[in-house]
Structures are given as structure tokens and as C-alpha cells.
Amino acid sequence: MKRKILVVCLGNICRSPLAQGIFEFYTSREEVFVDSAATSNYHQDASPDHRSIKIGLKHDIDIRSQRSRQIKAIDFTNFDEIYAVDQSIYQRLLELAPEKKLQNKVKMIDDRDVHDPYYGDENDFEAVFQQLDSCIQKLI
Numbered sequence: 001m002k003r004k005i006l007v008v009c010l011g012n013i014c015r016s017p018l019a020q021g022i023f024e025f026y027t028s029r030e031e032v033f034v035d036s037a038a039t040s041n042y043h044q045d046a047s048p049d050h051r052s053i054k055i056g057l058k059h060d061i062d063i064r065s066q067r068s069r070q071i072k073a074i075d076f077t078n079f080d081e082i083y084a085v086d087q088s089i090y091q092r093l094l095e096l097a098p099e100k101k102l103q104n105k106v107k108m109i110d111d112r113d114v115h116d117p118y119y120g121d122e123n124d125f126e127a128v129f130q131q132l133d134s135c136i137q138k139l140i
Contacts, residue, residue, distance in 0.1 A: 003032045006079040007109065008089055012038030012068035015085045015114050017048035018129055021061040022136045035079075037071040039092045044068060049118065055125045059133075076102040083139075086113035110135040 005023060009016040016036035023034040046068045047053070056063045076082065076097050082105045084090035090108055097103045114131055117124035 002030070003081070004079045005032060005034045006071075006075055006082045007034070007036045007085065008039060008071055008082060008093060009036070009085045009114075010038060010040055010089065010116065011042045011118070012036055012070075013043045013046055013049045014052050014116065014118050014125070015128055015132070017063045017066045017068075018052050018056060018061075018125075019083070019085065019109065019132045019136065020066065021056050021063040022129075022133050023140075025059075025061050026137065026140050036066065037069050037075065039071060039089055039096070041070045044070065049125075051117070051122055051125045054122070055129045058126075059129060071096060073098040076105060079105065082106045083109040085109055086116070109139070 007016040007019040016038070020034050020036040023032065048063050048066055053064055082093060084093050084106060090106060093106045094103050097106065110131060114128055115124065117128045
């Protein structure tokens with residue numbers, strides 16, 4: 001049975017697209033379906049941030065075809081695991097779960113928050129990549 005994973009951040013243009021790309025890099029499409037989403041609607045249908053794209057390509061991960069979307073109630077049913085990138089996203093996902101029993105699908109992607117690099121520079125995006133890469137390898 002194919003494992004279905006959703007990674008969620010605030011805008012779905014920095015952290016979660018990188019996480020989706022990293023998951024896809026380490027898994028096969030036959031084994032795992034991965035998607036990403038946002039808790040906000042700030043960047044609906046936008047491409048990932050150019051710095052996320054650049055860092056991904058530096059590590060042979062191409063996320064240019066991804067588009068931002070906001071999480072939907074049906075995602076809580078369709079996905080087996082829903083990973084939040086930080087504590088505030090985790091709390092928001094618990095609030096958004098349409099049924100209490102679906103909250104058990106929500107988990108933190110790492111034991112510490114993945115810092116939002118949006119207002120940072122390329123070094124911040126690289127640090128996010130390294131953190132995500134490390135924790136995703138452990139999850140796989």
C-alpha cells in the first residue's frame with residue numbers, strides 16, 4: 001500500500017516544497033506519494049521561492065513544477081501522515097482537522113522547529129535544507 005505524506009508550512013513556498021522534494025528524492029513514486037501545502041492562502045498557486053528552488057537544484061532536487069496550495073479538510077482523510085514544520089503550524093493543523101480522530105495523523109517533522117527562512121538569505125535556506133534532509137532520512 002502506497003504511503004501518502006503531506007508536509008505543511010505557512011505559505012508553501014519555502015520549507016514544505018523543499019521537504020516534498022527531499023521526500024521524493026529518497027523514495028519511489030510506487031512506494032510513497034508526497035505533497036505539500038500551506039496553512040495560509042498567502043501564495044495560492046505560486047511557485048516555490050526562488051531561493052528554495054536554487055538550494056534544491058544545488059542538491060539535485062528540482063521543485064520548480066510545484067505550486068502552492070492551502071490545506072483542505074479532505075487532506076486529513078486522504079493522507080496517512082501530515083507533517084508540520086514548526087510548533088505553530090502543528091497547533092494550527094490540530095485546529096483545522098475536521099474530526100478529532102484525524103488529529104493523530106498530524107506530527108512534527110523534526111523534534112525542533114524548522115526555522116522559516118523567508119526573511120533570511122541563501123545561508124538560511126541551506127540550513128533549512130540540511131535540517132529537513134536529516135530528519136526526512138530518519139523518517140524514511
